Amino acid sequence: MKPTATADSRTSLSADDWAEAALDAIAVGGMDAVAVEPLARGLGVTKGSFYWHFQNRDALLRAALQLWERQQVDTLLSRIDPAASPYERIVSLFKAANMSVRDGRLYLAIAAAADNPTVQAFVQRLSERWISYLDESYRALGYAGPRARQWALFAFATFMGNLQVRRDTPQMMPEGQDFSDYVKLMIKTLIPREARGQGAEEEDDHPHVVPMRRPGS
Amino acid sequence: MKPTATADSRTSLSADDWAEAALDAIAVGGMDAVAVEPLARGLGVTKGSFYWHFQNRDALLRAALQLWERQQVDTLLSRIDPAASPYERIVSLFKAANMSVRDGRLYLAIAAAADNPTVQAFVQRLSERWISYLDESYRALGYAGPRARQWALFAFATFMGNLQVRRDTPQMMPEGQDFSDYVKLMIKTLIPREARGQGAEEEDDHPHVVPMRRPGS
DNA sequence: CCCTTTCAATACGCCACCGTATGTAGACTC
DNA sequence: GAGTCTACATACGGTGGCGTATTGAAAGGG
Numbered sequence: 001m002k003p004t005a006t007a008d009s010r011t012s013l014s015a016d017d018w019a020e021a022a023l024d025a026i027a028v029g030g031m032d033a034v035a036v037e038p039l040a041r042g043l044g045v046t047k048g049s050f051y052w053h054f055q056n057r058d059a060l061l062r063a064a065l066q067l068w069e070r071q072q073v074d075t076l077l078s079r080i081d082p083a084a085s086p087y088e089r090i091v092s093l094f095k096a097a098n099m100s101v102r103d104g105r106l107y108l109a110i111a112a113a114a115d116n117p118t119v120q121a122f123v124q125r126l127s128e129r130w131i132s133y134l135d136e137s138y139r140a141l142g143y144a145g146p147r148a149r150q151w152a153l154f155a156f157a158t159f160m161g162n163l164q165v166r167r168d169t170p171q172m173m174p175e176g177q178d179f180s181d182y183v184k185l186m187i188k189t190l191i192p193r194e195a196r197g198q199g200a201e202e203e204d205d206h207p208h209v210v211p212m213r214r215p216g217s
Numbered sequence: 218m219k220p221t222a223t224a225d226s227r228t229s230l231s232a233d234d235w236a237e238a239a240l241d242a243i244a245v246g247g248m249d250a251v252a253v254e255p256l257a258r259g260l261g262v263t264k265g266s267f268y269w270h271f272q273n274r275d276a277l278l279r280a281a282l283q284l285w286e287r288q289q290v291d292t293l294l295s296r297i298d299p300a301a302s303p304y305e306r307i308v309s310l311f312k313a314a315n316m317s318v319r320d321g322r323l324y325l326a327i328a329a330a331a332d333n334p335t336v337q338a339f340v341q342r343l344s345e346r347w348i349s350y351l352d353e354s355y356r357a358l359g360y361a362g363p364r365a366r367q368w369a370l371f372a373f374a375t376f377m378g379n380l381q382v383r384r385d386t387p388q389m390m391p392e393g394q395d396f397s398d399y400v401k402l403m404i405k406t407l408i409p410r411e412a413r414g415q416g417a418e419e420e421d422d423h424p425h426v427v428p429m430r431r432p433g434s
Numbered sequence: 435c436c437c438t439t440t441c442a443a444t445a446c447g448c449c450a451c452c453g454t455a456t457g458t459a460g461a462c463t464c
Numbered sequence: 465g466a467g468t469c470t471a472c473a474t475a476c477g478g479t480g481g482c483g484t485a486t487t488g489a490a491a492g493g494g
Contacts, residue, residue: 169341274482439492
């Protein structure tokens with residue numbers, strides 16, 4: 001697992017160690033926590049070390065964001081089990097979003113700084129990836145283009161919103177069985193019907209969610 | 218519309234002017250933008266003025282948050298038309314959430330600082346209010362206690378997520394008719410069935426799809 | 435007219451962080 | 465065992481924001 005460059009590690013630091021420390025700092029204190037001297041203190045060195053590895057603060061930020069993007073893409077790719085049904089893929093994505101508290105905070109903190117030109121491209125690429133992944137899953141569920149995109153955005157927004165609620169008002173989140181029910185409700189609502197593996201290939205305007213009889217009015 | 222204390226206003230400032238300026242700054246630059254000297258510059262004065270109206274920066278923050286809370290409660294109360302159906306109330310809440318870009322950014326920025334002890338109480342009270350409002354609406358739609366609460370949280374999270382997407386990756390948001398369809402999809406999905414309110418205008422091309430039926434039917 | 439009150443300008447010390455310049459201990463090189 | 469490269473430490477100047485202390489000016493009140 002590598003020393004991870006904790007303060008007691010006596011081996012010398014690498015640029016990646018700084019980037020990881022920066023991500024940890026972002027998850028806790030937001031983008032402004034990427035400050036050279038505090039990070040150096042946390043790593044048990046002085047900024048003399050930092051300016052050997054990086055040209056300036058922004059270079060560290062870019063390195064951290066690249067590391068973040070790689071990690072995000074990895075977790076996304078790890079969800080792509082080719083044998084899995086679209087339903088399973090969306091569900092596992094949903095559960096991944098609720099898994100690591102740190103990663104959630106990290107995502108939110110970075111996204112919140114999307115007005116920063118250094119950050120913008122990363123956030124856009126990542127968001128696009130997630131939404132595209134969802135989009136494809138919904139297409140595989142039989143939804144036509146625009147509809148699939150709408151469902152994908154809907155699901156993505158719900159993911160993000162849950163991250164937020166968990167971060168900002170965790171006491172609002174139900175616990176235990178109630179939480180399970182909550183998640184199940186969202187999953188059932190966001191993935192209507194076709195839990196079955198085979199993707200329909202219909203070209204209709206709206207979800208071809210056939211086997212639902214109309215409400216008898 | 219009151220002078221709003223723009224830089225050219227020659228009348229002397231009030232504490233409320235500072236609080237409003239602080240809210241504007243938060244909406245644009247986050248909590249850290251509540252900085253005495255920059256705000257003073259924006260108002261066309263020096264911090265000599267500020268420290269006459271406030272004891273310190275945190276006092277301004279509290280004043281701004283109180284102003285924010287009042288405004289939020291007002292917009293919430295303005296949604297409570299006693300004659301409106303629960304359906305209409307949720308819909309109008311949903312549309313209110315998509316209305317003012319500034320207010321959205323404001324909410325997100327403040328919520329993101331919920332770890333700050335000064336901010337925490339405000340965010341919790343406000344979130345609780347919104348969720349309770351949704352909760353009651355869902356109860357009025359016939360959902361039992363835990364279920365109504367789950368739907369309320371679900372809807373709230375979706376609201377927040379949409380705010381985020383609009384702030385961080387606005388180009389992901391559909392536009393024009395596609396956006397309308399997107400909103401309609403969310404509304405139809407989040408408010409299942411009981412569109413009893415006669416004000417519900419459904420000029421939709423296909424019959425109202427029943428999103429889900431109780432399991433084990 | 436003076437005097438108080440209100441609102442603001444100016445000047446100061448303090449701290450945190452950025453970036454640079456330079457020093458330096460250890461390893462490695464031959 | 466002198467040179468060189470690596471990975472830091474130290475010291476310095478600069479910037480931006482906080483808070484305080486002091487001064488100033490205009491308005492209204494007696």
